[in-house]
Amino acid sequence: MSLTSHLLNTSARLFLAPRSHLSPSPLFASGSHLRSSILFFKARPSLSARVSLSSKATMGDAPDAGMDAVQRRLMFEDECILVNESDDVVGHDTKYNCHLMVNIEKGNALHRAFSVFLFNSKYELLLQQRSATKVTFPLVWTNTCCSHPLYRESELIPENSLGVRNAAQRKLLDELGIPAEDVPVDEFTPLGRILYKAPSDGKWGEHELDYLLFMVRDVNVNPNPDEVADIKYVNREELKELLRKADAGEGGLKLSPWFRLVVDNFLFKWWDHVEKGTLLEVVDMKTIHKLT
Numbered sequence: 001m002s003l004t005s006h007l008l009n010t011s012a013r014l015f016l017a018p019r020s021h022l023s024p025s026p027l028f029a030s031g032s033h034l035r036s037s038i039l040f041f042k043a044r045p046s047l048s049a050r051v052s053l054s055s056k057a058t059m060g061d062a063p064d065a066g067m068d069a070v071q072r073r074l075m076f077e078d079e080c081i082l083v084n085e086s087d088d089v090v091g092h093d094t095k096y097n098c099h100l101m102v103n104i105e106k107g108n109a110l111h112r113a114f115s116v117f118l119f120n121s122k123y124e125l126l127l128q129q130r131s132a133t134k135v136t137f138p139l140v141w142t143n144t145c146c147s148h149p150l151y152r153e154s155e156l157i158p159e160n161s162l163g164v165r166n167a168a169q170r171k172l173l174d175e176l177g178i179p180a181e182d183v184p185v186d187e188f189t190p191l192g193r194i195l196y197k198a199p200s201d202g203k204w205g206e207h208e209l210d211y212l213l214f215m216v217r218d219v220n221v222n223p224n225p226d227e228v229a230d231i232k233y234v235n236r237e238e239l240k241e242l243l244r245k246a247d248a249g250e251g252g253l254k255l256s257p258w259f260r261l262v263v264d265n266f267l268f269k270w271w272d273h274v275e276k277g278t279l280l281e282v283v284d285m286k287t288i289h290k291l292t
Contacts, residue, residue, distance in 0.1 A: 067135065068133035068226070075094065075095045075096040075099075075135060076094055076095075076096055077094075078094065078095040078148070078150055079092045079093065079094060079095075079150055079151040079152075080092060080093060080094070080095055080098045080111040080112070080148045080150065080151065081111055081112040081148070081149055081150070081151050081155075081156065082098070082109075082110065082111055083110055083111065083112050083209050084110065085110065085195060085209070085288070085290075086288070087112070087193065087209050087288060089112075089156070092151035093109075093111075095148065097109065098111045098207075099135065099136055099200075099204050099205060099206065100203065100204065100205075101199055101202070101203060101204060101205045104197065104199075104205050104206075104207040109207050110195075110207050110208070110209060111148060111207070111208060111209070112148065112149055112164070112208070112209050112211070113146065113147065113148050113149075113206075113208035113209065113210045113211070113258075114146070114147065114148070114149065114164050114167060114168050114210065114211040114212075114213055115142075115143050115145070115146045115210055115211070115212055115213065115258060115259070115262065116143065116144045116145040116146070116168050116171075116172065116188075116213045116214075116215070117143050117144055117212065117213065117214045117215070117262075117267075118144040118145070118172075118183070118214075118215050118216075118217065118219065119214070119215070119216045119217075119274055120216075120217070120218050120219075120233060121216070121217075121218050122233075122235075123216070123235070123271070123274055123275045124233035124234060124235050125143070125144070125233065125234055125235075125239065125271075126144045126221070126231060126232075126233050127141055127142065127143065127144065127231065127232050127233075127234055127239075127242075128141070128142060128143075128144060128145065128175070128176065128223070128228045128229075128230070128231050129141050129142075129228065129229040129230040129231070130142060130227070130228065130229065130256070131225065131226060131227055131228055131229045132229060133226065134227070135200075135204055136200040136204045136205065136206060137200050137206075137254075137256050137257075139229060139254070140254040140255060140256045141242065141246075141253065141254065141255050141256070141259070142255065142256035142258070142259040143256075143259045143262070144172075144176070145168065145171050145172050145175055145176060146256065146258065146259075147167065147168075147171040147175070148167065148208075149163050149164050149166070149167035150167065154166050155167045155170075160190075161190040161211060161213075161285065162185065164190070164211045164213070165185040165188045165190070165213065166185055168183075168185075168188060168213050169183055169184075169185050169188075174224060174227065175223070175224055175227040175228055176221050176222070176223050176224070176227075176228060176231070177220070177221060177222030177223060177224060178219045178220065178221055178222075179219075179220060182217060182219040182220055183215060183217060183219060187215055187217065188213045188214070188215050189213065189214045189215065189279050189280070189283065190211055190212070190213055190283070190285055191212045191213070191214055191266075191270065191279065191282060191283055191284070191285075192211075192212050192266070192283070192284050192285060192287065192289065193209060193210065193211055193212065193285065193287070193288045193289065194209075194210045194212065194258070194261060194262070194265075194288070194289045194290075194291050195208070195209050195210070195288050195289065195290045195291070196208060196210065196257065196258060196261055196290075196291045196292065197292075198257035198258070206257070206258070208258070209288065210258055212262060212266075214270070214274065214279055216274060236268065236271060239263070242255070243255070243263065246260075261291045265289070265291060269282075270282060
């Protein structure tokens with residue numbers, strides 16, 4: 001046998017050999033509404049119906065070769081927290097896999113998310129327009145910041161939604177350049193949770209269990225152009241005008257589906273409590289509102 005043939009045969013045996021998987025070890029006990037234990041894996045877990053989604057992708061996949069480099073890195077490196085409809089942690093997978101409609105339609109991609117509603121001292125709401133390079137819902141207008149807690153210790157802490165609040169502080173800096181000291185985690189008020197599903201296009205979509213976080217602070221804003229195309233503060237009447245334009249299709253203006261669900265179901269009545277300083281009166285973290 002030639003040296004080349006020998007090397008090829010050896011490589012094939014190594015590639016086809018079964019891979020061992022490390023057993024998960026508990027990180028900490030479940031919280032008040034997280035009945036499942038949260039597990040960390042030192043190696044990627046073996047394929048299963050809930051922990052690892054069916055449509056795996058690698059950074060070398062040709063169909064996504066044209067994806068923006070920053071968004072591509074986030075899609076493959078960020079690990080979202082998979083949950084069931086009771087918000088119990090059931091596993092984790094890449095942001096890429098969690099936003100593929102093929103996985104969403106199979107019921108394999110429900111993941112935890114958050115939406116921040118940041119008001120200034122004049123009780124105006126900060127909105128952002130998502131950048132043109134975003135994989136899902138590019139150039140739509142939405143609330144201050146929308147993203148995901150990641151499968152890491154600091155963002156899995158269940159007590160008082162601390163893990164989600166830590167993630168929100170991280171992403172406000174990443175997307176809007178808002179320093180951590182301007183948005184202390186203790187000043188986020190988690191008001192409630194919604195569960196929704198929304199297609200973005202034929203390939204991508206959202207299926208999220210979304211924590212709604214409110215805060216009133218004057219902050220320094222320096223948007224990251226990879227994430228944000230534009231920002232604006234709006235009062236109630238200005239937001240109503242945006243809703244009218246979106247409904248009429250004026251100027252191609254579009255709103256994100258999760259933002260529109262919050263606006264239509266909760267926002268204006270909660271805005272009253274923002275101005276009165278009585279947000280704690282409307283906190284309901286026990287209910288998960290299933291919205292369509």
